Amino acid sequence: MKTMMKLFLAGVALVAVLGPARAEDKPTIEIMSSWTSGGEAAALNVIRTEFEKRGGVWKDSSIAGFGAADAAFQNRIVAGDAPGAKQGVIGLAAADFVNQGLMNPIDDVATAGKWADTLPKSIHALISYNGQVYLSPTGAHGESWVFYSKEAFAKVGITEEPKSWDAFFSALDKLKAAGIVPVAWGGQAWQQTKVFNMVLLSQVGIDGFLKIYVDKDKSEASVEGVKKTLDILGKLRAYVDEGSPGRNWNDATAMVITGKAGVQFMGDWAKGEFTVAGKQPGKDYGCMIAPESEGMVYVADALWFPKTGNAETDKAQKLLAEVVMDPAVQVEFSLKKGSIPMRGDVDKSRLDACAQKGLELMSAGKIVPDQAIVLTPQQVGALDDFVDEFWSDASADAATSAKAFFEIFE
Template sequence: MTMHHIIKSLFAATVLLSATAAVQAAEVEVLHYWTSGGEAKSVAELKKMMEAKGISWKDFAVAGGGGENATTALKARVIAGSAPTAAQIKGPSIQEWGQENVLANIDAAATEGKWDATLPKVVSDVMKYKGHYVAAPVNVHRVNWLWVNPEVLKKAGATTPTNFDEFFVAADKIKKAGLIAIAHGGQPWQDATVFESVALGVGGADFYKKALVNMDQAALTSPTMLKTFDTLGKIKTYIDKDAPGRDWNLATAMIINGKAGMQFMGDWAKGEFTAAGKVAGKDYLCVAAPGTEKAFTFNIDSLAMFQVKDPATQKAQLVLASTIMSPEFQEVFNLNKGSIPARAGVSRAKFDACAIKSMDDMDAANKVGALVPSMAHGMAVNSAKQGAITDVIAKFMNSTMSSKDAVAALAKAAKTR
């Protein structure tokens, strides 16, 4: 063999080795806080799907329900110049990271997957920064649910409420029957969850948008907001004395065990009923919070993509985005999580009555402009505003603060930068 041939063969072998190394080097590192049972199962499915496509998965799970710990870990990594491939971020935080100029443009995956056509505009807008996709949504949680134990209602001679007048009639009857009318966990985020459903039920979607999304001072100081706090104050009187500090799932257990009649909580509560072997529509009811039947407050989990230098990782990142948006993943993730797919075109066959109602209600609300972001769950305003507003609501729930004073404090909190 001539020297020329030897060099040629060596060159060919080097090219082959480089190509193989590039394939092996395709890895995605994903920072997330899906660590509870159903969530962890869903992440394992995503990992399996990626590995089937020849991409290795480096898990960066940070425990802590609300994601505060994950945010701290992410900031440290980005400052150090070693951002993960993707991180679980949601709502206005996506825009905040976009402004730092660290997010990756994933339009290529979105164009190929026709994301604009398969996502409601309200949802796709959250996933974009300056008109370009930078994140992929994994689900939609509906927040404005009321969970009901029909057996408790029956015992009390009460009927399922559709508005606040009916709600208080039912609550009185449950209380008279010697049971707890409203299961609640006295934690600031849970107080805020009840508050936003009350604001939506009292004022409707347009009022909700003006007050809790646009932070419009006229709406925040209006008689409607005063009525919202009056209603919340009345709800307070039906909550048991052991509520302070109680976790949300323990409040849901009170509904499951027949100790309480009703709970305001997002659809993650459904996982608790399912785990207890309860059947939707029979053992428990999922109804829209009083007065909110035609509206839908959403909380969306998503993975935002960060700028990475390695071309193999950039390609793997687009594969990750496409996989997240695939009907297969959206189905399995949401069956485990209790939420519904973010995109259209996913089979409903395996979803239960509550999920199907959620899908129908989301479509209907989207058509009339009543699909609105959840303030309590970080989808409507930045974290500083959300924190200030939540503090006001928690103070109102845990003191003798008047509705009038609460309205003034809320309007002031909305000016937080």
């Protein structure tokens, strides 16, 4: 008995010396993201919960607004104090960091998880550089959506989704006459560019859109397509409220949720806000692709993994990359975020009606890339400035501006 007691006390003493397992002994990672709205935060928490379940320690460094988050990230990189992971868009911005040797590859995780077999070929190509995988994709978003309040539509007698721009403006007139804000407008440059793009796709089609953004085509047909787009964009000015300048996208979504506004042009991440508010697609709100559009603009998010010089962080990065691509996590994340899972082998039956529509378009190849995927960060900034200047100047001539549009590629 005395021997057993001595062994017990010796064990207690050893624990006292060593202490409990420390957080720093676990895979620890700092995440920088711009996902701060209700739906975005809920989606990010899906990844966090699973990461922590697998023994990881999560440090959140979320910053509202992806422009502010990107600037903060770049400052951290320059200062030699990179975070362990960054949420960002798949595209040329990520490629720039990879080509500068600032990112860690996660090719071993991708190979073990057979990502090449489960991701669309175009997406796998976009997360790969020089034969290695660097990004862990979280989900794809459609950006050609018009969300509308079923209550507001019913109140003014709009019984079906407008199929043409003429019918759409007629519906907006009814909302305006009833004292309802027709369009919940997010008056920030990036949001206005999203609207420009979805209208552009409706005017020039998939081939025309790719000619403009990928081939930098300046033909008469392309110039005319941009002019028609600006005509429609300019016409929308008469249907927004005075409080629109500077409005955050989720605040605009809230206007539709509460029935204060009729419609909002936004990517399908807006669904996350409806979900958090307890609203159901088809019952409380509707989702339609922009009038006259044969497809949708898409953007894809991913986690990037900067080099930090810390071996423990490297391990945490690989654990996080694995978690993000877990089939169950992909579905749960998408349900909260409003996105479409990137993996092709997940249970799609749980996706809502809006996500199913987007999935059909993606599966049929009726998609075109967001400008962040095919343009340099500098060109993206120039495009935002171009659209913002046109929107802010009610006297701007669409024909003249259409010719000036192509200067963003120079």
